[in-house]
Amino acid sequence: MNKAILAIILGVLLMPVTHQVSALPYYSADNHKFKPSSKNTISARQAASIVQSAYGGKVLKVQSSGKGYRVKLLKQDGRIISVFVDGKSGRIKG
Secondary structure: OOHHHHHHHHHHHHHHHHHHHHOOHHHOOOOOOOOOOOOOOOOHHHHHHHHHHHHOOEEEEEEEEOOEEEEEEEOOOOOEEEEEEEOOOOOEOO
16 A cells, blocks of 8 residues: 555544644643643653654654653654653653
């Protein structure tokens, strides 16, 4: 199957998931009350921005995970990747 068609189908299938994610509090531009937890110095929104800047694509999900955040991303080529962002330094760790 053509890669472009596969990417379109994948995008359509994931559309409801991405719509739900965008409604989460840390994605709200007008939510000024969100504060990172005491163990993290960066917010979930900042973690999403860091990963999106490094890899491009669309953020699907951000979860607090240990000492940072697990960010799931749909890349422009249709692949889904998951990376960890350190909550203190903001560095991507795999």
